[in-house]
Amino acid sequence: MTAVITSPTLVFIPESELIADYVLSFAVLAFVLFEFYRRYRKAGMQFVPAVRYILKNMRRFVAQIMNYGALHRKNIKNRYAGFMHLMIFYGTLILFICTSLIFLSHDILKTTVGYGILVGDFYLNFEVWANIGGVMLVLGLLMAMWRRLRKKVPLDTITQDFILISVFLLLAIEGFFLGALKIALDRQSFDVYRFVEWPLSYIYAPVGLTGNSGIEFYRGLWMFHVLTAFALAAYLPFSKLSHMFYSAVGIGVHPQKERGELSTPFMLSEAIESGNFDFKVGARNVVDLSYFQKTDAIACTDCGRCERACPAVSAGTDLDPRVVVQNIQRALWNGDAPMIGTVISENAAWSCTTCQACVEECPVLIDPQSYNIEARRTLVMDNKLSKETSTYLNNLGNTQNPFGGSNSDRDKMLEYAPKISAGVDTVYWVGCMGAFDPRYNKTARDVIEILTKGGVSFGLLGSEEKCNGETARRIGEEGRFQELVMQNIETFEKYGIKKIITSCPHCMNTFRNEYPKFGLKAEVVHHSQIIEELMRDEKIRVRKTEETVTLHDPCYLGRINGEFDNTRLILNSTSNLREMEKSREKSFCCGGGGGNYWYKVDTKESISKLRMKQALETKAQTVAVACPFCTAMLEDASRTMDAEKDIRIRDIAEIVKENME
Numbered sequence: 001m002t003a004v005i006t007s008p009t010l011v012f013i014p015e016s017e018l019i020a021d022y023v024l025s026f027a028v029l030a031f032v033l034f035e036f037y038r039r040y041r042k043a044g045m046q047f048v049p050a051v052r053y054i055l056k057n058m059r060r061f062v063a064q065i066m067n068y069g070a071l072h073r074k075n076i077k078n079r080y081a082g083f084m085h086l087m088i089f090y091g092t093l094i095l096f097i098c099t100s101l102i103f104l105s106h107d108i109l110k111t112t113v114g115y116g117i118l119v120g121d122f123y124l125n126f127e128v129w130a131n132i133g134g135v136m137l138v139l140g141l142l143m144a145m146w147r148r149l150r151k152k153v154p155l156d157t158i159t160q161d162f163i164l165i166s167v168f169l170l171l172a173i174e175g176f177f178l179g180a181l182k183i184a185l186d187r188q189s190f191d192v193y194r195f196v197e198w199p200l201s202y203i204y205a206p207v208g209l210t211g212n213s214g215i216e217f218y219r220g221l222w223m224f225h226v227l228t229a230f231a232l233a234a235y236l237p238f239s240k241l242s243h244m245f246y247s248a249v250g251i252g253v254h255p256q257k258e259r260g261e262l263s264t265p266f267m268l269s270e271a272i273e274s275g276n277f278d279f280k281v282g283a284r285n286v287v288d289l290s291y292f293q294k295t296d297a298i299a300c301t302d303c304g305r306c307e308r309a310c311p312a313v314s315a316g317t318d319l320d321p322r323v324v325v326q327n328i329q330r331a332l333w334n335g336d337a338p339m340i341g342t343v344i345s346e347n348a349a350w351s352c353t354t355c356q357a358c359v360e361e362c363p364v365l366i367d368p369q370s371y372n373i374e375a376r377r378t379l380v381m382d383n384k385l386s387k388e389t390s391t392y393l394n395n396l397g398n399t400q401n402p403f404g405g406s407n408s409d410r411d412k413m414l415e416y417a418p419k420i421s422a423g424v425d426t427v428y429w430v431g432c433m434g435a436f437d438p439r440y441n442k443t444a445r446d447v448i449e450i451l452t453k454g455g456v457s458f459g460l461l462g463s464e465e466k467c468n469g470e471t472a473r474r475i476g477e478e479g480r481f482q483e484l485v486m487q488n489i490e491t492f493e494k495y496g497i498k499k500i501i502t503s504c505p506h507c508m509n510t511f512r513n514e515y516p517k518f519g520l521k522a523e524v525v526h527h528s529q530i531i532e533e534l535m536r537d538e539k540i541r542v543r544k545t546e547e548t549v550t551l552h553d554p555c556y557l558g559r560i561n562g563e564f565d566n567t568r569l570i571l572n573s574t575s576n577l578r579e580m581e582k583s584r585e586k587s588f589c590c591g592g593g594g595g596n597y598w599y600k601v602d603t604k605e606s607i608s609k610l611r612m613k614q615a616l617e618t619k620a621q622t623v624a625v626a627c628p629f630c631t632a633m634l635e636d637a638s639r640t641m642d643a644e645k646d647i648r649i650r651d652i653a654e655i656v657k658e659n660m661e
Contacts, residue, residue, distance in 0.1 A: 006116070006118060006123060011186065013219060017219070018107075031234060032234065032236055036245060043294055043298060057253075065251055065252045068251045072085055072086055072363070074361070084147065090136055094133025095172075097133075105118045127190075128194075131176075138176075141165055148161060156322070167228065171225065175225065178222060181214065181221065184205065184209070187201070247364040249298075250296055250364055251299065253295055259356070259359075260514070260560045265279065265281045265377070266279040266478070268482035268483065281377050282339075283377075284339060284378055286336055288339075288374075294328075297325050297332060298329055299366060309586070311588055312352060315606060316604025318345055318347055318348045324348070327344070339371075340375060343375075349372050352369060353607065354474050355589035388599035388600065389475060392595070393477055396480055400467055401467050405436055407465075407466065410462050417451075419459055420459030420461055425495075426457060427459060427461060427495070429468075429503075430444050430460060431503060432467050433629070434504070440651075442654070443628070443651040446657040456534070466488055471594075475595040492522060498522055500522050502525075502527070503651075504629075505563075508524055508557070508561065511524040526563060526626065531570060532566040548578050550579065551571055551579065552611065552623055552634065553583055564584050574659045580615060588614060589607055590607065592630065592633040597632065611633075611637070620647065622655070623650070625649060631651055635649045
């Protein structure tokens with residue numbers, strides 16, 4: 001008689017033990033859910049508003065969890081770690097689904113309607129997938145163990161990591177041996193589909209585990225397996241494994257905003273209109289952080305990717321984004337803590353270049369940079385500023401530019417291009433560096449010449465141009481930033497500006513991603529976009545040389561605004577491009593962003609020198625840049641390293657100008 005193809009699940013387990021198992025499982029589940037709820041409440045987050053927010057943003061909530069949780073969109077960028085996480089995640093998911101199907105079939109359907117769903121071809125597929133899930137989980141866990149033992153990648157490994165991996169591995173292996181023993185005790189021909197457990201089942205007969213002795217051993221192993229699983233589940237909220245829940249929530253509720261946009265703690269225009277200036281800026285304590293900043297911190301898996309990508313860490317400052325986020329996480333579990341001194345030091349707060357390498361790397365969408373900004377805002381409110389920072393902000397207030405020179409000096413650029421006038425709705429934004437820095441003034445003039453030769457209709461604002469406040473905002477002076485925003489938008493509206501061309505990626509980012517919130521309605525482009533367009537349309541022609549050039553991707557042009565191709569198309573048309581190891585999204589900062597150009601940070605080695613070393617490794621003749629701060633920082637590094645004879649620094653506009661026919 002042909003055996004019925006069906007699951008013999010739990011056939012050797014007495015009903016009393018099954019009942020005890022289910023009672024205990026629901027008790028553990030209730031405990032775990034309550035503990036997660038209690039810890040969120042302790043962190044100052046209310047349950048009902050959170051549920052309302054999720055329901056209101058359900059489509060985005062699900063999409064983000066699918067993209068960055070289920071599909072591991074960021075994890076897979078690192079091949080080894082990505083494959084490891086995929087194996088563990090999907091192995092666990094498959095086994096969870098299999099366990100749920102057993103519960104549905106054996107405990108619900110068989111009890112209520114007399115038959116289950118694990119029969120026939122569906123059961124055979126179930127057997128195959130259960131073994132596939134187990135293999136994936138074991139493989140992923142072994143990779144995780146090897147990764148931490150090998151220590152090739154610096155990880156903040158603690159004893160708990162090895163315990164968790166070992167217990168998880170034990171559970172997976174127990175599952176295989178339980179399945180194999182079940183086959184040995186009740187072998188069916190269709191069990192061959194359990195491709196791991198079938199050959200493993202032949203180890204039991206030689207050691208006498210058959211008949212009643214085998215059944216008793218099976219019951220003991222099954223109970224040990226269940227208790228191990230329950231112990232791991234109960235420990236879940238207190239261990240690193242809790243990130244499976246916390247990071248899912250953090251990913252799901254993470255707000256959508258432009259990558260280069262900072263938070264807006266108040267609207268100055270509304271405060272002026274109402275006369276109410278009673279608003280909070282910065283975060284004096286961890287509890288003062290926003291709801292989303294708290295969920296971000298709680299979601300941190302302590303993987304260290306932000307730490308390994310951070311240029312401030314590489315330079316030896318006391319800023320470490322991983323440590324900052326972990327300090328906030330601990331403070332939330334403990335109730336509260338001061339931001340300055342406990343979570344982050346003053347020097348660490350000023351060390352951030354806002355390059356967003358940490359944001360790019362984080363697999364669960366945390367924005368570590370935002371905590372540094374809140375700390376800076378607090379320091380500004382307390383007037384804890386260095387002499388250089390105070391000078392910068394005072395100059396900005398007195399002369400509308402950080403150099404402190406008369407703003408009328410901007411009119412000197414009108415010798416090279418006309419003042420904006422009626423009928424012209426495109427402005428070339430010269431910027432503070434282009435107007436006042438002698439080195440970058442040459443680049444600005446080259447851009448003007450290229451635009452003019454390409455037939456672009458544009459004008460300059462001259463002395464009506466003011467700093468757009470980008471650095472002031474990133475230093476933490478929100479009020480000064482918004483004052484400049486209102487003044488500049490008024491000027492744009494006066495001339496009916498519809499398009500802004502800028503050579504500075506920081507200016508481009510601020511106009512493109514931050515000014516619209518305050519009313520700006522204009523297209524914003526970087527000069528690399530315009531130049532590439534003029535070359536493509538053959539409005540300007542360039543010759544290709546034999547020069548070898550390497551490209552430094554500016555953080556605010558590339559990583560933050562996704563502009564990678566135009567610069568490369570330009571350089572491939574004029575020279576032989578040789579990429580640095582750290583390029584595109586993984587480009588290494590020049591060290592000038594976030595205000596670091598204007599003040600000194602205590603480091604073991606400057607970020608600009610580290611980047612210059614990477615450029616020199618390519619043996620290129622020229623480093624191509626597309627940002628005034630990158631030009632200044634890399635040229636300074638080149639001088640101090642006595643490398644000027646080996647490599648030169650040129651903006652892409654200068655390279656085009658040199659090779660223009």
